[in-house]
Amino acid sequence: MRMLVLGAGATGGYFGGRLLEKGEDVTFLVREKREQQLKKRGLIIKSVHGDVTLNPKTLRAGRGEDDPFDVVFIATKSYHLTEAMETVLPYVRDYTLVIPILNGMEHIEQLYSYFSKEQVIGGLCFIESTLNEHGDIIQTSPTHELVYGEWAGKDTNRMNQLKECLSGTKATFRLSGQIQQDMWHKYLFITTLSGITSLMRSSIGPIRDTLEGRTYIQQLFEEVRLTMVQAGAPIGAGIVEKQMELIERSDFQMKSSMLRDIEKGDRIEVDHLQGYLIRLAEKSGVETPLLKLIYHHLKVYEKNLA
Ligand SMILES: NC(=O)C1=CN([C@@H]2O[C@H](COP(=O)(O)OP(=O)(O)OC[C@H]3O[C@@H](n4cnc5c(N)ncnc54)[C@H](OP(=O)(O)O)[C@@H]3O)[C@@H](O)[C@H]2O)C=CC1
Numbered sequence: 001m002r003m004l005v006l007g008a009g010a011t012g013g014y015f016g017g018r019l020l021e022k023g024e025d026v027t028f029l030v031r032e033k034r035e036q037q038l039k040k041r042g043l044i045i046k047s048v049h050g051d052v053t054l055n056p057k058t059l060r061a062g063r064g065e066d067d068p069f070d071v072v073f074i075a076t077k078s079y080h081l082t083e084a085m086e087t088v089l090p091y092v093r094d095y096t097l098v099i100p101i102l103n104g105m106e107h108i109e110q111l112y113s114y115f116s117k118e119q120v121i122g123g124l125c126f127i128e129s130t131l132n133e134h135g136d137i138i139q140t141s142p143t144h145e146l147v148y149g150e151w152a153g154k155d156t157n158r159m160n161q162l163k164e165c166l167s168g169t170k171a172t173f174r175l176s177g178q179i180q181q182d183m184w185h186k187y188l189f190i191t192t193l194s195g196i197t198s199l200m201r202s203s204i205g206p207i208r209d210t211l212e213g214r215t216y217i218q219q220l221f222e223e224v225r226l227t228m229v230q231a232g233a234p235i236g237a238g239i240v241e242k243q244m245e246l247i248e249r250s251d252f253q254m255k256s257s258m259l260r261d262i263e264k265g266d267r268i269e270v271d272h273l274q275g276y277l278i279r280l281a282e283k284s285g286v287e288t289p290l291l292k293l294i295y296h297h298l299k300v301y302e303k304n305l306a
C-alpha cells in the first residue's frame with residue numbers, strides 16, 4: 001500500500017520511519033524547513049528500540065498531486081490541522097484510508113468536513129517521543145504502539161489488508177475492534193497526565209509519590225471521566241482505577257508531550273485537549289474545578305508566548 005504521512009514530527013516521523021525501515025512505500029508530506037532538514041541529515045530516529053537513519057521520500061504541498069495514496073496518516077498538532085488538511089486533500093481518493101493519530105477527539109469532526117465517514121478510520125498512539133534541536137526523533141520508553149480500526153468496530157477486508165501491510169514493523173501496530181472507546185480512554189489518560197504534569201511542571205513520579213499529588217490526579221481523572229460519560233462517550237467501568245495503576249507503573253521520569261513542548265517554549269494543544277472537555281462539561285453542567293484551573297493556567301502560558 002502506498003502510504004503518506006502528514007507531518008514528519010515526533011509521532012509521524014517515528015511510526016512512518018519504522019515502516020520505511022521495514023521496506024514499506026512511505027512518503028512524508030512536509031513543509032520547507034523540515035524537508036531541508038530531512039534532505040541534509042536524513043530522518044534520524046534515536047530510540048530505546050534501536051537507532052536508524054533513513055532517506056525518506058518527501059513531498060511538498062502542491063507537488064505530485066496526480067499520484068494519490070492508499071493510506072494517509074495524519075500526524076500534525078491539532079493547531080495545524082486546518083492548514084494541513086487543505087494541503088493533503090489532493091493526494092486522497094475515495095478509496096484512501098485516513099488515519100489520524102492525534103491525541104483528543106475534536107479533530108474527528110474537523111476531519112469529516114474534508115473527508116467522508118467512510119474514508120476516516122479511528123487512530124491513536126502511545127509513545128514518548130520528541131524532536132531535538134536538529135530535528136532528530138528521540139524516543140525514550142518501551143511503548144511505541146499505534147492503534148487503528150474501523151470507526152464502527154467492524155472486521156473488514158480493508159482492515160485486514162492494512163494489518164498485513166503494517167505487521168512485522170519495529171513498532172507495534174494494533175488493529176482494534178473498539179477504536180472509539182480506545183480513543184476516549186486515551187483522551188481521558190492524556191488530559192489528566194498532560195494537565196497534572198504541565199500544572200506542576202514535573203514528570204509524573206514526584207507528583208504521584210505524594211498523597212496530595214495522587215489525590216489531585218484522582219480528582220482530575222474523575223472530573224474528566226464524568227464529563228465524558230455525560231457527553232455520551234463509551235467509557236468502560238473501572239477505567240479510572242486502571243489508569244491510576246498505569247500512572248503507578250509509569251517511569252518516575254515520564255512526561256507528557258505537552259510538558260515537553262512547554263519546556264521547549266512551543267505551542268500547546270490546550271484548547272483541543274482540556275478546552276474541548278470544558279466546553280462539553282459546560283453543556284451538561286458537570287463541575288470541573290481542577291480541569292478549569294489547569295486550562296486557565298495553560299492559557300496564561302499561551303498568552304506569555306505571544
Ligand atoms: N510526541 C508524543 O510523545 C506524542 C504525541 N501525540 C500526539 O500526536 C500528535 C502529533 O504530535 P507530535 O508528533 O508530537 O508533534 P510534532 O510537532 O513533533 O510533529 C508535528 C509535525 O507536523 C508538521 N506539520 C504541521 N503542519 C504541517 C503541514 N501543513 N504540512 C506538513 N507538515 C506539517 C510539523 O512540521 P513543521 O516542522 O513544518 O512545523 C511537525 O513536524 C499530537 O496530537 C500529539 O498530542 C500522541 C502521543 C504521544
Ligand SMILES: CC(C)(CO)C(=O)C(=O)O
Nearest residue numbers: 125126127128190256257
Ligand atoms: C502519555 C503519552 C506519552 C502516551 O503516548 C502521550 O500521549 C503524550 O504525552 O502525548
